[in-house]
Amino acid sequence: MLDLVLAGGELVLPDTGVVRGSVGIKDGRIAAIAEAGETLTAAETIDCRDKWVMPGLIDPHTHIGFGAKELDFETEARSAAIGGVTSLLTFHRSPDLRQSTPEWIAEGETRSCIDFGLHFGLTSKLHIDTLVETAQRFGVTSFKVYLMYKGAAGAAKGFTEIDDGLLYRTLLQARQVPGGVVGVHCENVEVIPVFRGPLKEAGRDDLAAWDEQSPDFLEAENVSRVIYFGAKAECPVNIVHLSSAEGLEIVRRHRLFHRNPVTIETCAHYLCMTRDDPAGIVAKVNPPLRRKADCDALWEGVRDGAIVTVGSDHVPRKRATKGPDLWGASAGFPGLATLLPLLIEDGYYDRGIPLERIAAVTSLNVAKLYGLRGKGAIAVGNDADLVVVDPHTIRMVDHAELASHSDYTPVQGRMLRGWPVHTLSRGRHLLADGHLTEAALTAPAGRYLRRG
Ligand SMILES: [Zn+2]
Known part of the structure; x- marks a missing residue:
C-alpha cells in the first residue's frame, strides 16, 4: 500500500513534456507513476486535477x-x-x-x-x-x-x-x-x-x-x-x-x-x-x-x-x-x-x-x-521531492508571507500567477494547501547531500 498519491495532475517531466497522471509515494520515494485513467490507492490522496506536479x-x-x-x-x-x-x-x-x-x-x-x-x-x-x-x-x-x-x-x-x-x-x-x-x-x-x-x-x-x-x-x-x-x-x-x-x-x-x-x-x-x-x-x-x-x-x-x-x-x-x-x-x-x-x-x-x-x-x-543522485526528476526510485503548483492562483508578492529572515523582497507587490500549494520533501509535507506544516516548523529533517 502506498503512503500517498498525487492524483490526476499534469506531470511536468523536465525536458520531456507534460503528461496527465498520478504519482505514488512510499517510504519517501516515488514508488509508482500511473497514466491518466489508472487509479493508485494509498493511505492519503491529494487531488491534483488542474494542477501541475513538478520535481x-x-x-x-x-x-x-x-x-x-x-x-x-x-x-x-x-x-x-x-x-x-x-x-x-x-x-x-x-x-x-x-x-x-x-x-x-x-x-x-x-x-x-x-x-x-x-x-x-x-x-x-x-x-x-x-x-x-x-x-x-x-x-x-x-x-x-x-x-x-x-x-x-x-x-x-x-x-x-x-x-x-x-x-x-x-x-x-x-x-x-x-x-x-x-x-x-x-x-x-x-x-x-x-x-x-x-x-x-x-x-x-x-x-x-x-x-x-x-x-x-x-x-x-x-x-x-x-x-x-x-x-x-x-x-x-x-x-x-x-x-x-x-x-x-x-x-x-x-x-x-x-x-x-x-x-x-x-x-x-x-x-x-x-x-x-x-x-x-x-x-x-x-x-x-x-x-x-x-x-x-x-x-x-x-x-x-x-x-x-x-x-x-x-x-x-x-x-x-x-x-x-x-x-x-x-x-x-x-x-x-x-x-x-x-x-x-x-x-x-x-x-x-x-x-x-x-x-x-x-x-x-x-x-x-552537481551529481545529486535521486533528485531532479519524476521517476520511480527517486526521492519524492515534489511540488504541486496551482497555475491559476494569482498572488501579490508580500515579503511578510515568505517566512525569510529578511524583511523585504525586491519583487514586493508584483502580481504572479502559479504558486506552490503542496511541497513534499522525501514524501514529507512541508507545505500543505499553501501553508507551512507542523513538520516544516517543528521537525526539520533535511539531509546533507554528499556528492562524488
Ligand atoms: Zn558571485
Missing part, C-alpha cells in the same frame, strides 16, 4: 548564513519550501574548510527542513592545496572562485591571494575530483573603478548607475578568460549568475570551437528585472541588473538550452543593509520563495517558455551538473 526545485545558488547566521538554515529552508524548492546548494567559505565544514553541515542537519549541499568558496592557496582532500572528505564537487575579490577589491574584504594564478590552480585541482566543476563570478574588478569614480562624483544614486559602474563587457571579458583557461586546463567550468547578453554570446561562440564543458547559470532576477526596476537600490546585486535586451537574450538561452541552470542567489539580509545610498548598500537580496512563481509568470505565461524547460533548469539539470 521539487533545486536552487543551485544560495547564501545561507548571510542573514542571522545560526538561524538561517531554519528560516530560509522554510522560505524555500513556500517556493517549492526542496533542495538547495549553499556557498560555504572559511579560512580552513577542514575545520568549519563539519559544524556547518551539522547546523543544516539540525535546522533545515529541506535537503542541502555545499559549494566551497575558494579564496586562498590553503584552499587549493586541500581541495582534493576536502572534496573527498565532505562530498563536495563544486567550487567557486571570486574574480570580484582580486587585488584592491579583495584586500578590502580580507582576501589577499585571489588572482589568475589561483584560478588556474583551482582548475588543475578540481579536474582531479570526479564530477568536479569550477564556478566563477565574472566581473573585471580592476576596471570597475574607471567607471565608478566619475559616477560617484556626479552624484548618481540610482540603480542604473550600478550597471554603469560594472558594464556588461566587464562580465563578458572575465567569461572569455575563464572558459579559455578551462579549455586549457581541461576542467569543466560553470559561469555562475550570468547577467548579460554579451556574456552569453561569448559562451555561444566558445562552444562552436571548443569541446570543454562550459555550463551557464543565470538567476531569476536577470531574467525578470532590469536596472530600471521600481525597486530601486534595494535591487543592487553583483553582477548588476542589466537592460531589457539582456533579459530577452537570457530567456532565449533558457529556451534553447544554452543556459543550463537558474538559481536565486538568495541573500537573506535585512532591508536596513540596503543603504544609506547606492554605493553603501549591501549587494544581493532574497529570492528562494519567488524563484518558481517568477519563472512561471515571466517565462511560461509572458514568453511561452515550455514548462518542461523551466523544470529542467530548476531541477534535472541542477541534479546532473
Whole structure:
C-alpha cells in the first residue's frame, strides 16, 4: 500500500513534456507513476486535477548564513519550501574548510527542513592545496572562485591571494575530483573603478548607475578568460549568475570551437528585472541588473538550452543593509520563495517558455551538473521531492508571507500567477494547501547531500 498519491495532475517531466497522471509515494520515494485513467490507492490522496506536479526545485545558488547566521538554515529552508524548492546548494567559505565544514553541515542537519549541499568558496592557496582532500572528505564537487575579490577589491574584504594564478590552480585541482566543476563570478574588478569614480562624483544614486559602474563587457571579458583557461586546463567550468547578453554570446561562440564543458547559470532576477526596476537600490546585486535586451537574450538561452541552470542567489539580509545610498548598500537580496512563481509568470505565461524547460533548469539539470543522485526528476526510485503548483492562483508578492529572515523582497507587490500549494520533501509535507506544516516548523529533517 502506498503512503500517498498525487492524483490526476499534469506531470511536468523536465525536458520531456507534460503528461496527465498520478504519482505514488512510499517510504519517501516515488514508488509508482500511473497514466491518466489508472487509479493508485494509498493511505492519503491529494487531488491534483488542474494542477501541475513538478520535481521539487533545486536552487543551485544560495547564501545561507548571510542573514542571522545560526538561524538561517531554519528560516530560509522554510522560505524555500513556500517556493517549492526542496533542495538547495549553499556557498560555504572559511579560512580552513577542514575545520568549519563539519559544524556547518551539522547546523543544516539540525535546522533545515529541506535537503542541502555545499559549494566551497575558494579564496586562498590553503584552499587549493586541500581541495582534493576536502572534496573527498565532505562530498563536495563544486567550487567557486571570486574574480570580484582580486587585488584592491579583495584586500578590502580580507582576501589577499585571489588572482589568475589561483584560478588556474583551482582548475588543475578540481579536474582531479570526479564530477568536479569550477564556478566563477565574472566581473573585471580592476576596471570597475574607471567607471565608478566619475559616477560617484556626479552624484548618481540610482540603480542604473550600478550597471554603469560594472558594464556588461566587464562580465563578458572575465567569461572569455575563464572558459579559455578551462579549455586549457581541461576542467569543466560553470559561469555562475550570468547577467548579460554579451556574456552569453561569448559562451555561444566558445562552444562552436571548443569541446570543454562550459555550463551557464543565470538567476531569476536577470531574467525578470532590469536596472530600471521600481525597486530601486534595494535591487543592487553583483553582477548588476542589466537592460531589457539582456533579459530577452537570457530567456532565449533558457529556451534553447544554452543556459543550463537558474538559481536565486538568495541573500537573506535585512532591508536596513540596503543603504544609506547606492554605493553603501549591501549587494544581493532574497529570492528562494519567488524563484518558481517568477519563472512561471515571466517565462511560461509572458514568453511561452515550455514548462518542461523551466523544470529542467530548476531541477534535472541542477541534479546532473552537481551529481545529486535521486533528485531532479519524476521517476520511480527517486526521492519524492515534489511540488504541486496551482497555475491559476494569482498572488501579490508580500515579503511578510515568505517566512525569510529578511524583511523585504525586491519583487514586493508584483502580481504572479502559479504558486506552490503542496511541497513534499522525501514524501514529507512541508507545505500543505499553501501553508507551512507542523513538520516544516517543528521537525526539520533535511539531509546533507554528499556528492562524488
Ligand atoms: Zn558571485
